Amino acid sequence: MADEIPWERLFEEAARVRARAHVPYSRFPVGAAVLFADGAVVAGCNVENATYGLTVCAERNAFAAAVAQGHTQPVAVAIVVDTPEPCPPCGMCRQVMAEFGGQELPVRSRTPQGGEARYTLGGLLPHAFTKDFF
Numbered sequence: 001m002a003d004e005i006p007w008e009r010l011f012e013e014a015a016r017v018r019a020r021a022h023v024p025y026s027r028f029p030v031g032a033a034v035l036f037a038d039g040a041v042v043a044g045c046n047v048e049n050a051t052y053g054l055t056v057c058a059e060r061n062a063f064a065a066a067v068a069q070g071h072t073q074p075v076a077v078a079i080v081v082d083t084p085e086p087c088p089p090c091g092m093c094r095q096v097m098a099e100f101g102g103q104e105l106p107v108r109s110r111t112p113q114g115g116e117a118r119y120t121l122g123g124l125l126p127h128a129f130t131k132d133f134f
Helices: 007-018 059-069 093-100
Strands: 030-036 041-045 074-081 105-108 116-120
Touching: 007 030, 007 041, 007 059, 007 074, 007 093, 007 105, 030 059, 041 059, 059 074, 074 093
Parallel strands: 074 105
Antiparallel strands: 030 041, 030 074, 105 116
16 A cells, blocks of 8 residues: 555645645644545645644644544655654654554655655554544
8 A cells, every 4th residue: 555655746745735734833843744535635734833732743633634534544654854854753743643544554754855764654653543443
C-alpha cells in the first residue's frame, strides 16, 4: 500500500499549509497532510496561543478538520518541519492518530531540505490506548 500513496503530493500540501502556521512564540512552523481512504487529503498547521496549553499541533488540526469534513479512515500522514533531522509527531498527536488509524498507519516526516524519516504508528506508539480497551 505504501507504494500507492502519493507521498510527494502529501508533502507538497504539508509544506504549503506550513507556511500558514501561527507560531509567534516558538517560531517552529509545522505542516501536516493526511490522506484518507476516500482519496481526500486534509492538511493542518500548528496554531499557537499566548496561553501555551491552548496551542494545537499541525497533525491534530489536520485530523480535526478531517473529522469535520466527514473523513475518518486515514491511509497516510506526512509532516514537514524545518529541523536538522526529520521530526516525529509529539505524543498527543500520536494518540489522536491512534483514535483513527491502525498500528500499520504509515507516517513520514520530511525537512524542507529533503531529509526524511519513515515510521508506522505502531512504531511511534506501540501500546496506544484505543477503543479496544472498552
